[in-house]
Amino acid sequence: MAITIKDVAKLANVSPSTVSRVISQSPRISEATKVIVYAAMEELKYKPNAIARNLANASTKTLGLIIPNKEENLFKNPFFIQAMRGISIYSQKKNYKIMFNYSENPEDELNYVREFVHSKWVDGIILLTAYENDLCIDYLSQQDFPFVVIGRPYNVHDIMWVDNDNFQATYNLVNKLIQKGAHDIAFIGGPQRYIFSKDRLEGYKRALDLRNLSVDEQLIFETLDFTDEYGYEAMDEMCKYKVPDAVVTTDDLLAFGVLRYIKEHHLEIKVTGFNNTPLSEYQEPPLTSVDIRAEDLGYNAAKLLIKSLEGNENPVNHFIVGTELVERKSTEK
Amino acid sequence: MAITIKDVAKLANVSPSTVSRVISQSPRISEATKVIVYAAMEELKYKPNAIARNLANASTKTLGLIIPNKEENLFKNPFFIQAMRGISIYSQKKNYKIMFNYSENPEDELNYVREFVHSKWVDGIILLTAYENDLCIDYLSQQDFPFVVIGRPYNVHDIMWVDNDNFQATYNLVNKLIQKGAHDIAFIGGPQRYIFSKDRLEGYKRALDLRNLSVDEQLIFETLDFTDEYGYEAMDEMCKYKVPDAVVTTDDLLAFGVLRYIKEHHLEIKVTGFNNTPLSEYQEPPLTSVDIRAEDLGYNAAKLLIKSLEGNENPVNHFIVGTELVERKSTEK
DNA sequence: CTGAAAGCGCTTACAG
DNA sequence: CTGAAAGCGCTTACAG
Numbered sequence: 001m002a003i004t005i006k007d008v009a010k011l012a013n014v015s016p017s018t019v020s021r022v023i024s025q026s027p028r029i030s031e032a033t034k035v036i037v038y039a040a041m042e043e044l045k046y047k048p049n050a051i052a053r054n055l056a057n058a059s060t061k062t063l064g065l066i067i068p069n070k071e072e073n074l075f076k077n078p079f080f081i082q083a084m085r086g087i088s089i090y091s092q093k094k095n096y097k098i099m100f101n102y103s104e105n106p107e108d109e110l111n112y113v114r115e116f117v118h119s120k121w122v123d124g125i126i127l128l129t130a131y132e133n134d135l136c137i138d139y140l141s142q143q144d145f146p147f148v149v150i151g152r153p154y155n156v157h158d159i160m161w162v163d164n165d166n167f168q169a170t171y172n173l174v175n176k177l178i179q180k181g182a183h184d185i186a187f188i189g190g191p192q193r194y195i196f197s198k199d200r201l202e203g204y205k206r207a208l209d210l211r212n213l214s215v216d217e218q219l220i221f222e223t224l225d226f227t228d229e230y231g232y233e234a235m236d237e238m239c240k241y242k243v244p245d246a247v248v249t250t251d252d253l254l255a256f257g258v259l260r261y262i263k264e265h266h267l268e269i270k271v272t273g274f275n276n277t278p279l280s281e282y283q284e285p286p287l288t289s290v291d292i293r294a295e296d297l298g299y300n301a302a303k304l305l306i307k308s309l310e311g312n313e314n315p316v317n318h319f320i321v322g323t324e325l326v327e328r329k330s331t332e333k
Numbered sequence: 334m335a336i337t338i339k340d341v342a343k344l345a346n347v348s349p350s351t352v353s354r355v356i357s358q359s360p361r362i363s364e365a366t367k368v369i370v371y372a373a374m375e376e377l378k379y380k381p382n383a384i385a386r387n388l389a390n391a392s393t394k395t396l397g398l399i400i401p402n403k404e405e406n407l408f409k410n411p412f413f414i415q416a417m418r419g420i421s422i423y424s425q426k427k428n429y430k431i432m433f434n435y436s437e438n439p440e441d442e443l444n445y446v447r448e449f450v451h452s453k454w455v456d457g458i459i460l461l462t463a464y465e466n467d468l469c470i471d472y473l474s475q476q477d478f479p480f481v482v483i484g485r486p487y488n489v490h491d492i493m494w495v496d497n498d499n500f501q502a503t504y505n506l507v508n509k510l511i512q513k514g515a516h517d518i519a520f521i522g523g524p525q526r527y528i529f530s531k532d533r534l535e536g537y538k539r540a541l542d543l544r545n546l547s548v549d550e551q552l553i554f555e556t557l558d559f560t561d562e563y564g565y566e567a568m569d570e571m572c573k574y575k576v577p578d579a580v581v582t583t584d585d586l587l588a589f590g591v592l593r594y595i596k597e598h599h600l601e602i603k604v605t606g607f608n609n610t611p612l613s614e615y616q617e618p619p620l621t622s623v624d625i626r627a628e629d630l631g632y633n634a635a636k637l638l639i640k641s642l643e644g645n646e647n648p649v650n651h652f653i654v655g656t657e658l659v660e661r662k663s664t665e666k
Numbered sequence: 667c668t669g670a671a672a673g674c675g676c677t678t679a680c681a682g
Numbered sequence: 683c684t685g686a687a688a689g690c691g692c693t694t695a696c697a698g
Contacts, residue, residue: 002453004675015685020677028683047451051387052675055690060384062432069418076611081414085402088435097454099395099432102421118380120335120691121430278409282615337691348669353693361667385691388674453675 003046012040023048063091063305064122065100066109066136068129076253077226077277079294083128083150086298094306096123110135117145124305126150126298130161132193148305150297152318154195160308162300162319164292166196169323170203173272173290174248178211180331182246182270186219188234188258189250190226197222200250200274219244223254231257239265246270246331252277255287259330270331276324285329296321336379345373356381396424396638397455398433399442399469401462409586410559410610412627416461416483419631427639429456443468450478457638459483459631463494465526481638483630485651487528493641495633495652497625499529502656503536506605506623507581511544513664515579515603519552521567521591522583523559530555533583533607552577556587564590572598579603579664585610588620592663603664609657618662629654 005023009016014033021029022037040046054060065087067080084100091098099122103109113136116122123146127136130151140147141159148160177185187204189197201222205215218241223230231254238244239261247269249255255273262269263284273280276291300319338356342349347366354362355370373379387393398420400413417433424431432455436442446469449455456479460469463484473480474492481493510518520537522530534555538548551574556563564587571577572594580602582588588606595602596617606613609624633652 002675006675016676017678017685017687018683020675021684024677026678030683033683049388049675050452050454051384051393052690053677054384055382055388055692056675056677058690085435088433092434097432097434099430100421101425101430102418119383121383279612279615282612284617335691339691349692350669350671350694351667353691354668357693359694363667366667382691385674386693388676389691389693391674 002049003044004049005046007044008037008040008046011044012037058120059123060097060121061095062097062099062122063087063302064113064116064125065098066112066125066127067100067102068109069102069104076279077251077275079275079292080128082294083298083301086295086300087126087302088298089295090299090302090306094302096302096306106131106135110139113139117143123309124148126301126305130154130195132195146305146309148301150301152195152199158317160304160317162297162304162321163196164297164323165320166199166323167203167206169290169292169325170200170248170250171207172203173325174204174207175211176325177246177248177270177272177331178207178213180270182244183213184216184219184242184244185213185246185248186221186238186244187248188221188223188231188254190223190254192222197250204248216242218242226251226253228253228257228260230254232261233257235261239267243267244269246272248272250274252280252287252289255280255289255330256283259283259285259287272331276326280326281328283330285332288328288331289326291324291326293321293323335382336377337382338379340377341370341373341379344377345370391453392456393430393454394428395430395432395455396420396635397446397449397458398431399445399458399460400433400435401442402435402437409612410584410608412608412625413461415627416631416634419628419633420459420635421631422628423632423635423639427635429635429639439464439468443472446472450476456642457481459634459638463487463528465528479638479642481634483634485528485532491650493637493650495630495637495654496529497630497656498653499532500536500539502623502625502658503533503581503583504540505536506658507537507540508544509658510579510581510603510605510664511540511546513603515577516546517549517552517575517577518546518579518581519554519571519577520581521554521556521564521587523556523587525555530583537581549575551575559584559586561586561590561593564588565594566590568594572600576600577602579605581605583607585613585620585622588613588622588663589616592616592618592620605664609659613659614661616663618665621661621664622659624657624659626654626656 005016005019008019019037022034101112103112125147127149130149130153132154137153152161152163189201208215221234235258247258252273252275255271258271273287273289276289280287280289338349338352342352352370355367434445436445458480460482463482463486465487470486485494485496522534541548554567568591580591585606585608588604591604606620606622609622613620613622
């Protein structure tokens with residue numbers, strides 16, 4: 001059997017309570033006994049049993065993560081792994097552990113969230129995406145369970161979130177394209193169910209507005225998924241109507257399809273993506289893309305959540321991570 | 334306070350022991366009481382407290398994962414996320430949870446492994462890489478803690494592992510290159526501390542041997558890391574001595590550097606990579622690469638570990654996952 | 667088939 | 683500053 005607190009107590013000639021207090025750094029313990037107890041722990045190579053602690057404390061110092069399991073995105077878009085890394089870095093610093101589940105779809109996601117909550121396995125949950133009508137968000141708020149969302153949630157107050165300013169990022173991007181001389185600027189976005197899709201579209205529209213360029217709804221596409229194919233298809237359809245001089249997409253994968261179309265048809269169109277995936281610099285031409293700093297998103301999500309778990313009042317319940325426009329050849333001329 | 338087994342017992346008019354037996358599907362419980370207990374659980378929306386169960390069972394149904402935190406590799410090489418996905422899929426099927434830590438370096442890795450073991454947080458550990466003198470492997474074997482390694486460990490018996498047949502994969506690959514007419518075939522491998530590096534080198538040598546091509550040590554390079562730069566540098570040095578007609582690399586990133594060198598110097602050399610990363614098909618020319626089926630590696634690692642945790646005697650303690658050569662333009666002519 | 671009781675390894679309010 | 687005791691929410695050998 002493993003060494004327990006009792007063994008240490010016996011060896012140190014104190015009560016288990018005292019050993020426990022030493023472990024948890026209770027202030028009201030004399031230096032003398034501390035030394036003795038530490039020595040005993042050392043000698044026995046005692047390590048606290050985390051599970052027992054968890055039960056007594058009703059806390060696990062563990063965060064739960066739900067990872068949407070979209071194969072394509074997971075590999076080609078480093079968002080999730082970067083975000084996880086950020087989460088992990090902050091959590092490890094604060095001695096929190098991380099538990100995760102892959103989910104196949106939103107219902108699945110909800111099931112895992114439910115399990116996290118009920119089983120008492122985790123102290124808090126980080127959601128890596130925010131949908132328009134997010135079942136998990138609804139459920140967690142209703143259960144009053146601590147959580148944070150990466151992605152600004154829609155129409156919900158009093159919940160913690162971190163996000164980029166997607167509106168501003170797209171606004172600036174379009175502005176820059178206009179400065180470079182573009183005036184027929186198209187927009188190819190992803191599924192409507194993601195809130196950032198809408199924010200980016202708004203930023204695009206606003207930039208055109210303020211520059212007195214009219215918004216042409218026929219140059220706006222909302223695809224069903226972030227794939228090369230959908231980007232290509234959108235271009236195909238768009239060009240039957242009009243060939244733009246710039247195309248803003250909300251995801252690098254969409255942009256890849258756009259680039260492919262452009263190359264095949266020998267067009268000259270500026271193209272931009274989002275996420276600054278590793279693939280983007282290997283495109284021909286290399287793709288200009290907005291880096292959303294996913295690691296920072298994760299880091300700050302963990303920070304917000306852990307601070308609130310530790311009882312620190314957060315002055316604000318959200319955090320905005322800056323974006324960075326990485327300009328490459330695809331927008332040069 | 335949350336609903337406990339006692340509340341259910343009271344409502345169902347049975348003892349807590351009985352409720353517990355119903356939950357854990359004990360066979361010796363009458364159908365009648367089962368029904369009553371289930372009804373009570375339903376009514377109270379009772380969910381078992383996993384932590385308490387863990388303590389009583391001395392098992393957490395959780396697997397621990399150590400993820401080597403090499404930024405570059407993590408994003409550009411989907412190996413880890415694919416392996417994690419495979420692990421996750423099998424684990425979820427068997428109702429195991431997964432906990433992970435990023436490690437900065439091998440010592441860090443060992444610390445996290447230690448913590449996993451001591452804290453009793455996890456029932457078993459999956460190591461995502463095997464080094465030559467692997468501290469974690471040594472430690473875990475010595476502690477007799479259940480674990481499995483992705484990557485064939487060196488010089489160690491009685492431990493569970495999954496891997497590709499790296500020897501065979503490289504052997505076949507080189508053979509194919511020879512068939513295509515190559516005879517000055519160079520080899521650019523990664524750091525020696527990874528065991529697969531050696532296996533791949535052996536496969537390369539054997540293929541040359543059996544075809545009666547001599548092994549030219551000056552065409553063999555072992556770089557310090559899997560990066561574009563090292564691949565490029567190796568080429569640079571190699572070509573001062575001799576320009577090969579084919580280059581086998583043990584990682585796509587190395588191959589990217591090789592391709593870059595070839596393009597800049599207008600050479601005609603066949604190139605192959607390993608891992609079939611998403612980037613490889615976007616190269617110019619698209620890169621031929623060995624797909625190591627990382628998801629399967631993860632899946633089978635989890636399977637081996639969980640089976641052994643559940644007390645099923647595994648007839649074998651390792652599993653070989655097949656590789657697939659994905660041929661693209663880089664080896665065409 | 668079921669219950670009372672002890673136990674898993676900690677924590678902590680209470681008393682001193 | 684320290685200890686005895688009760689408790690966290692389960693499980694299970696023992697007895698019936």
